[in-house]
Ligand SMILES: Cc1ncc(C[n+]2csc(CCOP(=O)(O)OP(=O)(O)O)c2C)c(N)n1
């Protein structure tokens with residue numbers, strides 16, 4: 258039995274029949290397809306989406322990169338068990354995917370990218386928007402998606418769709434491999450008909466596996482943990498991907514081991530769990546960073562150990578510190594010369610807990626008492642930063658977070674990616690539920706927040722979903738506000754105006770670059786951007802795109818605006834200008850270093866001084882072997 262369809266029609270039909278299954282729950286793998294049409298997909302995938310509108314929902318985006326961000330938000334909120342496809346025209350539509358693809362791949366989040374491509378049959382070279390490469394006839398701009406995709410294929414003949422589509426599904430649903438998957442679709446091939454075997458369209462279920470630990474590695478891990486006097490567990494994004502929060506709590510409670518978290522892992526334990534010691538590393542809490550400095554064993558669970566986590570190799574200072582890495586990816590499991598425990602986070606934690614309970618293994622009481630007291634002290638610092646003495650003044654950024662904290666319950670989801678907010682949030686945010694804290698810090702991509710909020714809200718329609726954005730970030734990608742308005746997706750945008758890049762301004766100052774190019778101000782007489790703030794009204798801008806906007810001038814205004822936005826079923830923006838524009842944010846200072854190389858030679862005193870400090874920090878770097 259065969260069915261005659263175009264390649265695009267066959268692909269859309271195939272995608273609508275793919276399912277994932279984990280822990281007995283089965284759901285659609287590709288829940289919807291985002292698309293912006295032009296030549297290269299309008300008559301191929303576009304036509305197929307009309308033909309199969311009943312089985313494949315279509316979502317209209319404004320910017321290709323933003324459509325990927327929305328798909329990533331949706332997939333992350335769906336535990337990576339469901340995602341979206343994104344179709345684009347050829348040329349600029351396709352290359353606009355590159356940043357989104359890198360973001361998805363770095364964060365291990367599945368998204369399916371379907372860029373149109375130049376003619377496979379080459380009837381007339383070059384087609385509009387084709388890059389001509391004199392040294393190679395088989396290269397197109399879509400090849401720029403290869404290094405940022407976990408699977409890339411170009412379907413140059415109809416029948417090649419069958420293996421390509423199956424490989425694409427394998428990678429999307431593989432918990433180790435997953436990330437951006439690209440099927441480049443030459444525009445002539447998309448429209449070509451073929452007699453497809455009917456079985457290609459049969460429902461197919463992809464099991465998202467939970468591999469258990471190797472017995473030898475497990476035995477070694479148990480021995481290692483039993484020898485440790487000051488163990489610290491670092492929860493990374495893998496804890497969430499594996500939905501291992503419950504298993505982590507059981508492990509922590511059985512052993513007394515404190516749990517710190519990376520940006521991706523925050524919320525693995527709720528903030529008020531006695532063993533949650535908060536964020537770790539450059540943006541970590543004093544509690545977690547002190548434990549890291551004195552730990553004799555670091556148990557990394559589902560973490561990539563980025564430089565923010567390790568304070569660029571300076572954080573783990575214990576003379577005999579060892580690492581035990583529970584990770585589903587061997588690549589990450591072997592980092593820092595640690596003992597690998599290669600397994601799904603949940604399976605691995607359950608196996609560890611069971612084995613340690615047999616030995617009735619617990620950390621010393623004095624160790625527990627020490628970190629409990631430190632945790633309490635840090636909470637008081639957060640209270641102090643959150644609290645506004647006067648309700649009639651302009652808030653600082655931590656006071657903005659304090660106002661949101663006072664309002665949020667476990668149902669709220671907060672999304673952020675770049676600027677000074679990630680650091681403030683990692684240090685201070687009190688995550689009440691495992692999926693409340695949605696930070697994209699693998700790529701820390703300005704502009705992730707608003708489209709991602711749309712994707713998250715599509716996956717969690719009944720929850721208050723907040724995109725927290727700085728003014729720089731807002732200007733990078735406000736486009737999808739229009740999409741939220743069109744679809745009535747009631748996201749909330751909390752827009753923090755401080756007239757430029759507070760974060761990079763601070764970094765620039767610390768590294769001898771004197772805030773060069775980081776303020777949004779008029780050019781002054783000396784040629785620098787140190788004049789008056791620009792007469793830019795971002796609140797009016799959001800309003801002009803169709804959002805309801807609430808302007809908050811004071812702390813009191815802010816409290817009521819946030820409450821009103823939270824209750825609203827319209828897309829709503831709360832706009833607030835913060836105090837101390839591009840100077841201190843008022844949050845607790847960094848508790849650990851981050852390596853940003855400073856000029857080795859310079860004439861200006863600020864850079865010379867910064868270099869001296871830099872060299873002192875560099876000298877504390879460890880290579881763990
Ligand atoms: C797409 C992108 N470009 C550049 C950067 C580098 N960068 C990180 S934070 C930042 C400034 C963010 O400004 P804003 O959103 O206003 O936040 P603030 O620093 O003022 O809190 C820049 C330019 C980035 N992370 N992403």
Ligand SMILES: [Mg+2]
Nearest residue numbers: 727728729757
């Ligand atoms: Mg700013």
